[in-house]
Amino acid sequence: MNLRRLFAIVMKELRQMRRDRITLAMIVGIPVMQLVLFGYAINLNLRGLETGIADQSNTAASRALVMDMVATGVIDPTVSATTPQELMEDIRRGRISIGIVIPPDFERRRFEGREAVQVLVDGSDTVVQSAAVQLAQVPLNTRPTTNLRTSATGQVGAGQVSVVSFYNPERRSAINIVPGLIGVILTMTMVLFTGVAIVRERERGNMELLIATPLSSSELMIGKVLPYAAIGLIQTTVILVLGVWLFDVPIRGSLLDVYLAAVLLILANLTLGLLISTKAQSQFQAMQMTFFVFLPSILLSGFMFPFAGMPRVVQWLAEVLPLTHFLRLIRGIMLRGAGLTELWPDVLALLGFIVVMMTLAISRFRKRLD
Amino acid sequence: MSIEAHSTDTHDLAIRARGLTKRFGQLVAVNHVDLSVPRAHVYGFLGPNGSGKTTTIRMLCGLLTPTEGDVEVLGLRIPAQAEELRRRIGYMTQKFSLFEDLTVRENLEFLAAVQDIPRAEAAKRIDELVEQYHFADRQKQLAGTMSGGQKQRLALAGAVIQKPELLFLDEPTSAVDPESRRDFWEKLFDLADAGTTILVSTHYMDEAERCHRIAILDRGVLVADGTPDELTQSLAGRTLEVMAKQPRRAQQALLGVPGVLSVAQIGNALRVLNDANGDAAERVRKALADVGLEAEVSASHPNLEDVFVSSTRGRDDEAVGATTPGKAA
Numbered sequence: 001m002n003l004r005r006l007f008a009i010v011m012k013e014l015r016q017m018r019r020d021r022i023t024l025a026m027i028v029g030i031p032v033m034q035l036v037l038f039g040y041a042i043n044l045n046l047r048g049l050e051t052g053i054a055d056q057s058n059t060a061a062s063r064a065l066v067m068d069m070v071a072t073g074v075i076d077p078t079v080s081a082t083t084p085q086e087l088m089e090d091i092r093r094g095r096i097s098i099g100i101v102i103p104p105d106f107e108r109r110r111f112e113g114r115e116a117v118q119v120l121v122d123g124s125d126t127v128v129q130s131a132a133v134q135l136a137q138v139p140l141n142t143r144p145t146t147n148l149r150t151s152a153t154g155q156v157g158a159g160q161v162s163v164v165s166f167y168n169p170e171r172r173s174a175i176n177i178v179p180g181l182i183g184v185i186l187t188m189t190m191v192l193f194t195g196v197a198i199v200r201e202r203e204r205g206n207m208e209l210l211i212a213t214p215l216s217s218s219e220l221m222i223g224k225v226l227p228y229a230a231i232g233l234i235q236t237t238v239i240l241v242l243g244v245w246l247f248d249v250p251i252r253g254s255l256l257d258v259y260l261a262a263v264l265l266i267l268a269n270l271t272l273g274l275l276i277s278t279k280a281q282s283q284f285q286a287m288q289m290t291f292f293v294f295l296p297s298i299l300l301s302g303f304m305f306p307f308a309g310m311p312r313v314v315q316w317l318a319e320v321l322p323l324t325h326f327l328r329l330i331r332g333i334m335l336r337g338a339g340l341t342e343l344w345p346d347v348l349a350l351l352g353f354i355v356v357m358m359t360l361a362i363s364r365f366r367k368r369l370d
Numbered sequence: 371m372s373i374e375a376h377s378t379d380t381h382d383l384a385i386r387a388r389g390l391t392k393r394f395g396q397l398v399a400v401n402h403v404d405l406s407v408p409r410a411h412v413y414g415f416l417g418p419n420g421s422g423k424t425t426t427i428r429m430l431c432g433l434l435t436p437t438e439g440d441v442e443v444l445g446l447r448i449p450a451q452a453e454e455l456r457r458r459i460g461y462m463t464q465k466f467s468l469f470e471d472l473t474v475r476e477n478l479e480f481l482a483a484v485q486d487i488p489r490a491e492a493a494k495r496i497d498e499l500v501e502q503y504h505f506a507d508r509q510k511q512l513a514g515t516m517s518g519g520q521k522q523r524l525a526l527a528g529a530v531i532q533k534p535e536l537l538f539l540d541e542p543t544s545a546v547d548p549e550s551r552r553d554f555w556e557k558l559f560d561l562a563d564a565g566t567t568i569l570v571s572t573h574y575m576d577e578a579e580r581c582h583r584i585a586i587l588d589r590g591v592l593v594a595d596g597t598p599d600e601l602t603q604s605l606a607g608r609t610l611e612v613m614a615k616q617p618r619r620a621q622q623a624l625l626g627v628p629g630v631l632s633v634a635q636i637g638n639a640l641r642v643l644n645d646a647n648g649d650a651a652e653r654v655r656k657a658l659a660d661v662g663l664e665a666e667v668s669a670s671h672p673n674l675e676d677v678f679v680s681s682t683r684g685r686d687d688e689a690v691g692a693t694t695p696g697k698a699a
Contacts, residue, residue: 008483012472019471019512209467209528212431213484214456367453369433 001222005215009223013197017227023193027231031185031238035246038177038184049131049308052079052087052096057106065117069100074131076308087120091166092336094328094343097121097128097308098135123167124335125176127306167252167335175250178243179330180303183323185239186232186265187297188290193228194273195286203283211367218362225270232266233259253333257340261329264350268322271357278364297323325349383442384409384536384567385430390439392425392590399425401590402439407569407583412562414581415571416678422590423571424464427538430569431461444536457485460529464540466521468528470514474505477513478528485532495531503527503557519550526557530566537561539570543577555580575674584674586681593681598674605643605672605680610651612640612658614665620658627657631683643676643683 017023055062069075079096081087087099099120103109109116121132201207210220236259243249251258272293280286298304300314301323307315318324325346332338340347385407392400400422407413415423428434430443432452441448446455468477478499482492500506503523508516513524522542529537539558543551555577562568562582570581578584579598586594586601594601614620617635624633624642629650631643644650651667658665 002486004483004486004489008480012469012476012480015476016469016471204470205463205465205467206469208433208463208465209461210484212433212456212459212461212463213481214453214486215484367433368435368449369428370435 001216001219005219006223006226009215009220010226013224013227017231026189027235028238030189031181031235032242034185035178035181035239035242038181048076049074049097049128049306050078050095051075051098051100052081052090053077053100053102054081054084054087055100055102056082056104057102059107061110062102062106065102066100069135072135074135075100084118084120088166091120091122092332092338092342094122094332094336094338097125097306098132100135118164120164121166122336124331125306128308175247175335176331178239178247178249179334180327181243182236182239182262182330183265183301183326184298184303185235186262186326187269187323188294189235190228190232190266190269191273191276191290191293192287193231194224194270195276195280195290196283197224197228198274198277199280199283199286202281208369211369217365217367221274221358221362221365225267225274228270229263229266232270233262236262236266249334251334252337253339257333258330260340261326261333261347264329264347264354265322265326268326268350268353268357271354271361272322274361275357275364278361293321297321300324302327319349322350322353325353382409383407384411384444385413385569386440386442387430388440390426390429390441391437392422392429392434393437399590400429400436403587403590403592405585405592405595407567409567410562410565411582412558412568412570412580414578414584415569415587416573416575416578416584416674417571417587418573420589421587423587424540425590426587427461427540427569427571431455431459431538457532458535460532460534460537462525462529462537462539462542464544466513466525468513468521468525471512473510473512474516474524475500475509477524478531481528481531487532499527499531518545519547519553522546522550522554523557526554530561534566536567537569539568541571541573543572543574551577575678578674586678588682594677601677602672602674605676607669608644608646608650608680609670609672609676610642610644610654611668611670612642612654612665613638613668614640614658614663616663619661620663620665623661623663624654624657627653629653632679641670641676643679645680 053066055066066077070077075098079087079090081090081099084099084101087096087101090096091099101118101120103116103118106116119132119135121129123129198207201210240251240258244251273290276286276289276293280289296317300310300318301307301321302318303323307318307324310318328346329340329343329350332343333340383406385405387403387405390400390403390405391398403422403426405426415426417423425434429436430441430448432443432449432455435449443455444458446452448455469480472480475496478496479492482496487495500509503526505520505524505527508520513521516524522545526539526542529539543554546554551574558568558570570577572578581598583595583597584601585592596604612620612624617638617640621633621635621640624630624640629645629647630653631645633643634641642650642654644653651669655665655667658667
């Protein structure tokens, strides 16, 4: 690796970019437009949310209630805990979306008509919140023989399950959409920019000149990636500023973590773009391949539809997409105030993706024409 | 590694290729070509489009892997030592391959950096090139906005920025006006004079005539190789000039005559190229008399075009007449 040559590539890219008005406009235009467009999100019902249950009462009635809730299909009990604190910790780590707490005095509260069950919700996903509301409709008495003090309307048990939404109490979807949008926009622009950047040089004939010089594959690849990484960070900043300003999106975790997560996603996408560019013969092909990755990213990553609602096989597929991991990171950091270290599995996944893609791209790039 | 390479007996040759072959699937683009290019020579590669000139050049500078054959360039085994070779050669591609959206100076700065020329030295070298190649008032002009001749001059400046020992030029003047071509060739001789070996491909006969040595490629095969004089001398007595009152009819009449390789009309005269058998002039006179055409037949000096036609026609009977102007008309 020769720094002078690397710097020469970076400078060349920046100079070319400066003269490319349309690309320059896209760098800021895409985030602004998309943010405004996606500011209003779609809410969907869903099923199979990963749920933790802390049944401190452990009576026949409490177990029956849990079974009724499971029977709604909305929740999938994957974690059993003993205290609400454990459930809160699990939500924070992203292991579960919903926690159900049945207190030790469940039976007495129920008979007194007080709130007998608490449902803890990860409010960083609005769809999950609405699912929790469904849960609250599950009546507490399922056995007609039980002598209940019922409310005047006759709606037995209504209001006895209280829903506590963490992190997004007002249930505003922009709060959920904006962090995800950072990921979506970076995925689209970063893959496309690098994918096209190398193919364009091949189309224009510059590549034959470049490979006939002492320039090494890694100098060329890394030199191409660096300027675009800077652009990615500019885009991240644009979205963050607009998100906070227009939509009051909170940044509860550290800003440094937000940017570190963004850098991970940027590099993952840039290296993927490089790999695409070693394969694509024309800019059009590079564009097609980008969308081949981009659409699943939007649909399967959990940006549009909750991850939990997808079939197992599709979930495995989605685990390969960088955006899936980034969404977990950014929502965790911005909305739940989690730290990067707490979310290490997704950090690791992104790092792995970057290393694999970069290695593939450099090894596939030949300083040959055949 | 390089010590061993230099110890071979080819130190007076810049390029030595034996049995160089490249196949793309069924197509044999270059077929067992042997080449010896002496140092500090301007060596011409003459051939029509698709004759394998570009493919050969790409193999010689290590951009394409030969299917068969041994190549040694500047004492380095190619393609194995191609990376080492890249520091010592300049390569000007057929298509303009500098960056059209960078200025003249930015392009040269980029190439200087990529060629590892230290910063201070690079600035000096660029000033020098800007002066030599007449870009003093155009340093800040975008390369894409320049004329064909200017682009080609810039490309040459870029290819010689690191003062290469060997320069590959692939049809450098194909999109350039005659005056720019003449200037360009002056530059090439300056470089050769300073010791640079130059391999230049062209399909212009007048350019080929300027080379110290030329090789003629036809459909991937090397059909002639020598100095322009040697090559034209070998055709002595085989070229005739025919002055006829009805040149088109005379041309038609001559095309069918055995031993006539080609008949081309040059103004009012016909230029007739014959094979090496028998007395060509006598044969042509008789053929014209047989069809009742009056004509004056005289010997003429062979030129490189005749060399080119005779070396390509002789190989393949199907090609005889196929590209003759008279038949096509």
